Amino acid sequence: MSSRLSLALALIALLCGIARADVVAPPPADEPVNLAVSVALLKNYHDSGRYLADLQYVDGKAEKIVARHASGKKLAVVLDIDETALSNWDEMLADDFAYFPAAPCRLVSGKLTSPCGAHAWDALEKAPAIRPTLALFRLAEARGMRVFFITGRHESERAVTARNLIAAGYVGWNPRDLLMEPDDMHVPSAADFKAPERKWIVEKLGYTIVANVGDQWSDLAGGYAEHDFKLPNPFYHIP
Numbered sequence: 001m002s003s004r005l006s007l008a009l010a011l012i013a014l015l016c017g018i019a020r021a022d023v024v025a026p027p028p029a030d031e032p033v034n035l036a037v038s039v040a041l042l043k044n045y046h047d048s049g050r051y052l053a054d055l056q057y058v059d060g061k062a063e064k065i066v067a068r069h070a071s072g073k074k075l076a077v078v079l080d081i082d083e084t085a086l087s088n089w090d091e092m093l094a095d096d097f098a099y100f101p102a103a104p105c106r107l108v109s110g111k112l113t114s115p116c117g118a119h120a121w122d123a124l125e126k127a128p129a130i131r132p133t134l135a136l137f138r139l140a141e142a143r144g145m146r147v148f149f150i151t152g153r154h155e156s157e158r159a160v161t162a163r164n165l166i167a168a169g170y171v172g173w174n175p176r177d178l179l180m181e182p183d184d185m186h187v188p189s190a191a192d193f194k195a196p197e198r199k200w201i202v203e204k205l206g207y208t209i210v211a212n213v214g215d216q217w218s219d220l221a222g223g224y225a226e227h228d229f230k231l232p233n234p235f236y237h238i239p
């Protein structure tokens with residue numbers, strides 16, 4: 001018997017012994033994953049490269065659809081912003097995936113303060129591009145498609161959002177094509193804002209949306225796109 005196998009058997013025996021002796025625990029299937037373990041899993045998903053690979057897989061499928069269409073028609077691509085066009089990984093990491101809308105956030109010696117408030121983070125304009133989505137954006141632009149950004153960010157964040165997009169490499173889009181929620185709008189689901197915006201693009205502007213890309217199901221619900229692309233986001237949920 002190998003020493004590694006011996007060690008594994010010894011460990012199992014030890015654990016079984018503990019369980020028999022004095023541990024009472026819920027059946028494993030009934031207990032949610034430990035929060036600290038969840039945080040470690042999320043970090044590993046990102047750091048291992050699997051997150052990027054999954055982004056590349058989905059955005060790559062969207063690129064194939066975009067590449068399939070001829071130039072010269074009124075074709076559009078719709079992109080969500082957070083965790084679709086731009087990455088808030090640095091903020092999420094600083095906050096251990098908690099959400100602090102109103103806290104301050106500063107860069108000190110190249111490191112974010114903790115907690116890092118969501119709106120203060122947006123105001124830093126430091127979110128880098130999700131690289132596979134930037135590649136998709138550039139392909140759509142090169143093929144003469146109109147790219148719309150539809151975001152749950154509010155109008156009050158228009159200037160910082162536009163500057164961040166440009167700094168991250170999203171250049172050449174029309175400022176009118178950044179569609180943001182009015183400051184007084186608070187909808188139960190992001191789809192309540194986003195689907196009517198797509199309807200307006202299709203029915204009023206006369207475009208065909210060949211690809212709608214988002215990291216939340218609520219980015220995609222409600223139709224008005226030929227193809228929907230759901231990027232991975234195990235980090236937070238927006239109804």
Ligand SMILES: [Mg+2]
Nearest residue numbers: 080082083215
């Ligand atoms: Mg998003």
